[in-house]
Amino acid sequence: MADPKGFLNHGREVAQTRPVPERLRDWNEVYVPGSLLPIISKQASRCMDCGIPFCHNGCPLGNLIPEWNDYAYREDWQAASERLHATNNFPEFTGRLCPAPCESACVLGINQPAVTIKNVEVSIIDKAWDNGDVAPQIPERLSGKTVAVIGSGPAGLAAAQQLTRAGHTVAVYERADRIGGLLRYGIPEFKMEKVHINRRIEQMRTEGTKFRTGIEIGRDLNATDLRKRYDAVVIAAGATTARDLPVPGRELGGIHQAMEYLPLANKVQEGDYVTPPLTAEGKHVVVIGGGDTGADCVGTAHRQGAASVTQLEIMPKPGEDRPAHQPWPTFPMLYKVTSAHEEGGERVYSVSTTHFEGDEDGNVKALHLIEVEFKDGKLEQKPGTERVIPAQLVTLAMGFTGTDTENGLVQQFGLELDARGNIARDADFQTNVPGVYVAGDAGRGQSLIVWAIAEGRSAARGVDRLLTGASDLPAPIRPTDRSLTV
Ligand SMILES: Cc1cc2nc3c(=O)[nH]c(=O)nc-3n(C[C@H](O)[C@H](O)[C@H](O)COP(=O)(O)OP(=O)(O)OC[C@H]3O[C@@H](n4cnc5c(N)ncnc54)[C@H](O)[C@@H]3O)c2cc1C
Ligand code: SF4
DSSP states (O other): OOOTTHHHHOOOOOOOBOOHHHHTTSOSOSBOTTSSHHHHHHHHTTOOOOSSOHHHHHSTTOOOHHHHHHHHHTTOHHHHHHHHHTTOSOHHHHHHHOOOHHHHTOGGGGTSOOOOHHHHHHHHHHHHHHTTOOOOOOOSSOOSOEEEEEOOSHHHHHHHHHHHHTTOEEEEEESSSSSOTHHHHTSOTTTSOTHHHHHHHHHHHHHTOEEEESOOBTTTBOHHHHHHHSSEEEEOOOOOEEOOOOOTTTTSBTEEEHHHHHHHHHHHHTTSOSSOSSOOTTSEEEEEOOSHHHHHHHHHHHHTTOSEEEEEOSSOOOOSSOOTTSOTTSOOOOOOOOHHHHTOOEEEOSEEEEEEEEOTTSBEEEEEEEEEEEETTEEEEOTTOOEEEEOSEEEEOOOEEESOOSSSHHHHHTOOBOTTSSBOOOTTSBOSSTTEEEOTHHHHOSOOHHHHHHHHHHHHHHHHHHHHSOOOSOOOOOTTOOTTOO
16 A cells, blocks of 8 residues: 555645646647656655555456555555556556546545546656666567458557457558547647657557558558458447538538647648648637547647637536546546647537538538527527637537448448447457457547557457467456446
8 A cells, every 4th residue: 555644645736737828839739847756756656556446447447546646655665566557558648638437436525635646657657768667569479360450540540459469460541641530630739748759659569560641441441352351350430420510501611620720730740731731820729529639629729829718518518527427436527627728718508509601601600509508408508598609610519329331441341330320349349240349439430549458468369368368467347248338
């Protein structure tokens, strides 16, 4: 156990963020560099090493949280990193980006602020990289078996790393020009600088994983041909089909899906453009959708110099305390102020867009909305609450409906979809096609990075068992486990 009196002696303290005017002038992560390390040992000491660590269950990866809290408290960073990597291939991603359902399940959280598990996680991994403790793990023997992974987001990368380390020859196929999936082109730099992806890819290359970018399976390479070339396939193609807003005026210029807008800003940071082809500079921006994707649009628009930013959400504003029907240790829906929201803009709840209004050039100039409320479980418009707001750039961030079925991948493999439109799989993450597995958002539906990594690891175990008859690879979860969905 860390310090038996840690939680009595120390309150919760989290990473410091840089002043808003400073961080709006750059794209670097919003945190004060180095601010976490001096406080993290004390923070880790607040862990009570509970007999039943509910945080393990709260974390989809089953991260061994009390064990690495103890090592972090003692500042034994090497041991902490070893325990962290036992369950998580990429703690630098989750330590920065995870909504931390583990903290909602922390026993201390019942009557005190929870342990800052996520901050401890990111401190351990950043220290491990600084100390040179993150070495490539090159397999001692090759199995002679080959695996193709389709998609290079967190699910594909986790599956590929596990299978490469198990001795299989793995090639990752990615249709985009760079590796990383939504980590690369969805999530903005200010949430996670891309150096963290790049050095993992270098590690994976050294371990033997091959990467093939600019190849879309189903379009550039037929799925059945791919299947013939490899002993097994893991589909980790994400759930990239965005939900649309079919209201009058949707066809006007200046209305874009969030994932048409955000990648261009990320490409500026990659050096592909000096200024993005689509920018919020000087414009009244409206973001439709109150989730993470919407928040990323808000932060991006502010950095590009938007005249105003308004974020619309159809649901009512969540409360600040756990509602009675979401008791500890579940992950509650609470009002969240992300770093992007600290930076400005207005958040409007319980509203629905009725139509867009255009100018003489066919570009959007205003958005018409109306207030809505739930009545008998149904969403109803409130008459007389219509209003108009200026809108010269509108981004749609209303979620994703499933994996891309237009590029031929699903049809060419002959894959079955489940009732929710995701690629169906069994308890081993195998689809209806023998030897073809699925992991991450493609099978689960739109979710989280931590789930994608957990599923990638689990699917890798299924593939390893298929190829070798048995597997020592860990399987953190089963695909049917939706109890912890956040
Ligand atoms: C803007 C945004 C912000 C987010 N922020 C967070 C966050 O802060 N925290 C969090 O936990 N989650 C966040 N999420 C969700 C998270 O990013 C996803 O759940 C996660 O990336 C899913 O991982 P994946 O590997 O399944 O798929 P993806 O990351 O979507 O990767 C799939 C990859 O497959 C490629 N691909 C698709 N089809 C083919 C094909 N036929 N051939 C070759 N390649 C193909 C795609 O180009 C893509 O690179 C965010 C999502 C978005 C959109
Ligand atoms: S991955 Fe997420 S849920 Fe798991 S320990 Fe880290 S922050 Fe918590």
